[in-house]
Amino acid sequence: MSVVKIAKIQGNLHVPNSSDTIAMLTSVLPDTTQITWKKNSEYQMQFEAYNNGSDAYSMLSPGNMVEKNGQWYVIKHPTAGWSGNLETTTVVATHISSEINRMRVYGDDAPTDFGSYDHAGKSQTVTTVSNATDAETAVNVSVNDIMQWGFGNQQDRWGITYQIVGNFNSHMVVNPYASGSGKDVISRILSSWTDAVFWPDNLNLRIYSHDEFFKDRGHRLDYLHDTDTITLEYDTTDMVNAARLVGAxxxxxxxxxxxxxxxxxxxxxxxxxxxxxxxxxxxxxxxxxxxxxxxxxxxxxxxxxxxxxxxxxxxxxxxxxxxxxxxxxxxxxxxxxxxxxxxxxxxxxxxxxxxxxxxxxxxxxxxxxxxxxxxxxxxxxxxxxxxxxxxxxxxxxxxxxxxxxxxxxxxxxxxxxxxYFAPFYFVDEESRKRWGLYEGDDITSDTITDKEQMKAYAETQFKPNPDVSLELTSTGDAIPGDLVRVEIKPANYVTQTGVVGIVSYPDSATSKATVTLNSNLQTILDYQRGQQAELKSYHDSTKSMIINAQFNSGQSQTTWNETEVKAFDSSKRS
CATH class of the missing domain: 3.90.1720.10 (endopeptidase domain like (from Nostoc punctiforme))
Structure with missing residues (x-):
């Protein structure tokens, strides 16, 4: 039996507590419970339950919350259906941290009379950078500066706290304190610190550095031992390694x-x-x-x-x-x-x-x-x-x-x-040598006045390597951020990469989790080395086969040069 805790929420957003009505939903169909997590983009739960006449079933309505493995999810899309005299409800619920999209944080760009209502945000001193058409604000800020401004006084109002795990350098960020939703605050950080990972624990909003999130815990996933299905796919569709750069x-x-x-x-x-x-x-x-x-x-x-x-x-x-x-x-x-x-x-x-x-x-x-x-x-x-x-x-x-x-x-x-400097054409030469030229749209900035800074900014906007979609099924527990050793022996492929996506079925005895692994240059180069090793192995076995065939037939020639081997190899392939 699959059991889900459900809470009827009263008042503002918060993690359910003893003041809320909480019940246990015992009619969840075990194989339908699914939790999906994708780094910095998706965190949700879904399941299907049948009407057993309980109060818990009647609480499957938008805005109420369900809990699984210690994490709370807000019901967004309950869908009722009837079949064979049985009423069921399919529920899609998003992680409680997604609800920060409901809150607004106000900056100095929106002077407002809030009356008796409290609000988030405070005045900040900023530096104005002027250009030909408008004025923007660029501020040297830390991750903590932005999180403190956005969420520092949200514990009483929303029950929100935050943590910063790891070290981050300060950056010049355009309009870091502009009015927006709580989600905008997090997005601003993730776009400015591209290696950062948002991994919340309920309403404790956590920002991890890359090295603190991705950890080697000694786990491995070997094809035909820990997993029976692995897919590895190249995709160069979004690659960009060259563009014209236009500054301020x-x-x-x-x-x-x-x-x-x-x-x-x-x-x-x-x-x-x-x-x-x-x-x-x-x-x-x-x-x-x-x-x-x-x-x-x-x-x-x-x-x-x-x-x-x-x-x-x-x-x-x-x-x-x-x-x-x-x-x-x-x-x-x-x-x-x-x-x-x-x-x-x-x-x-x-x-x-x-x-x-x-x-x-x-x-x-x-x-x-x-x-x-x-x-x-x-x-x-x-x-x-x-x-x-x-x-x-x-x-x-x-x-x-x-x-x-x-x-x-x-x-x-x-x-x-x-x-400030003439627009110029810029190419990531390492990427071009490895994959060829992939030109993209102009990369522009209204604030960058130095040519070298423009190059550095362009490198953060380029996508110099193809995506490698590496997915596998696993019966074990996958951990977000786990650095795992992956081996596909038939392909001579061995790499170590991080878990960046999981679709799990925590209550199913038959469904296996799907794990998505990080696409980075190292996984690509490891795959290329594996392909080269496989080709060499095939070439060596072909050469041995030729020599043995000649020896067994009594021919005097016992060695072949590379040209002869390749010619024979090609004739067999055709």
């Missing part, structure tokens, strides 16, 4: 701004403004199909040749497409000696142009060249366009004619956005 921007220099929804008459002779505006995009990386101009978006995230020219025109209230063939229709052809600031240089045949640049003057052009390069200036003679065109609206601005621009006022600005 700063206000500097002078430029031109646009204030929308106004109408004004512009001044005359503004070629210098057009030149300054175009040059503020120097260093912006080439991105095929990128942002800018008629395409919208942040031009500093990357533009191609046509969106760059379209963006400069847009800065002066002139709307032209961001596609070279379409742009041909927005100007009239001029001769090379007539070229002036703002004119467009096209490459290729008319009606099928494939590239474009912008003239800064009669001798200099500015353009987005090609992938892996950035916006730059160059003498026109170094890469002369096939033909030139002039847009009359731009010519009026450059040449000095007054004009009225609807819905956009072009204003002089004292500053413009420039990068």
């Amino acid at each position: 921007t700063q206000e500097s220099g002078g430029g031109t701004g646009i204030s929308e929804y106004e109408t004004t008459t512009q001044g005359t002779g503004r070629a210098s403004e057009v030149i300054a505006d175009a040059k503020k995009y120097l260093g912006v990386p080439y991105v095929y199909g990128g942002a800018g101009g008629a395409r919208g978006g942040n031009p500093y995230s990357g533009m191609d040749c046509s969106s760059f020219v379209s963006q400069v025109y847009k800065d002066f209230g002139i709307s032209i497409p961001a596609y070279t063939v379409s742009m041909e229709l927005y100007g009239h052809e001029i001769s090379r000696d007539q070229v002036q600031t703002g004119d467009m240089g096209f490459y290729g045949s008319k009606g099928a142009s494939h590239h474009i640049c912008l003239a800064l003057d009669n001798n200099t052009m500015i353009y987005e060249p090609q992938p892996v390069e950035v916006c730059k200036t160059e003498p026109i003679s170094h890469y002369p366009p096939t033909w030139w065109e002039r847009n009359d609206d731009m010519a009026k601005i450059v040449g000095g004619s007054s004009q009225t621009v609807d819905n956009a006022e072009i204003t002089n600005s004292d500053s413009q956005s420039t990068y």
Whole structure:
């Protein structure tokens, strides 16, 4: 018989005690009790019980709690069903620690009159880091700083305590004290300290360092001895070992701004403004199909040749497409000696142009060249366009004619956005040599101003190795964080890795637990060595078979070179 303790909860979240109504549910079907745990993501229990007319069965309703192995779970999804004159209820319950999602922690970003209600959170001193568009707060904090802010005064209100097990270095964390749920507080820690493990004991919220969570207790799991099923699967789907890195921007220099929804008459002779505006995009990386101009978006995230020219025109209230063939229709052809600031240089045949640049003057052009390069200036003679065109609206601005621009006022600005360091391409060379190149999306930061720091940050965002899904069934008790020795003799595979997931059936006499083991570089390299050993073993046995066959047939040749062995081996395989 499977027995589950059930409690009817009164008032706020808490671990059930003597003031709560507690009963023993004796109608649980043993083979249906299942506990699922996955590191930092899932912790729940489920079971099915039949209606035996007891008070305990009637308490299977949302918000009440059930207990197993000393841990309490909150009922979330009870589903009643009837079959063969028998009423049953299937229950899905999440670990009580998941209920921290119900509580809110308030920071200085949300001044609020709470009246007579108590709340969590307190004021903190922060350092403001400014960039071109907004301001964020970056603070050098420890894990304890964030846990104390979020949960330090929650014992009386929610019954929550916390522990930090192991050593953690302090980090610069953006907005560590922003308002959010209790779950947000934990997520903030796990995203900033990527090796940390959240492993709660009821409402005692515990944050473990990697070395304190994963412990070698001398356990081993050998195929055909401790387990009859092991699956090992490679998956390179999410691998990333190369990306373009884009750091923070700063206000500097002078430029031109646009204030929308106004109408004004512009001044005359503004070629210098057009030149300054175009040059503020120097260093912006080439991105095929990128942002800018008629395409919208942040031009500093990357533009191609046509969106760059379209963006400069847009800065002066002139709307032209961001596609070279379409742009041909927005100007009239001029001769090379007539070229002036703002004119467009096209490459290729008319009606099928494939590239474009912008003239800064009669001798200099500015353009987005090609992938892996950035916006730059160059003498026109170094890469002369096939033909030139002039847009009359731009010519009026450059040449000095007054004009009225609807819905956009072009204003002089004292500053413009420039990068602290030019965006650059970065590759994890070890990963590339081992697996090949796996490019990912841009990695950006609005706060990092140092190139080396940007590299270090990118390395935390890369996924340089494939996932290796290593799962096995076990009749024994699996321990979260247990470092176990795994051996698959038929595959010559031996490794030591940690338990990061368990699906157990604590009351079943027949169902075996499924154990998920940690995917890391060591388990992958151990597997590769196992494959190489298996291949060598097969090769050696093939060679011995050849020699023995020749000896038994009376042939004089008793040794074969490697080429002969491989040829024979290939013929047998085919």
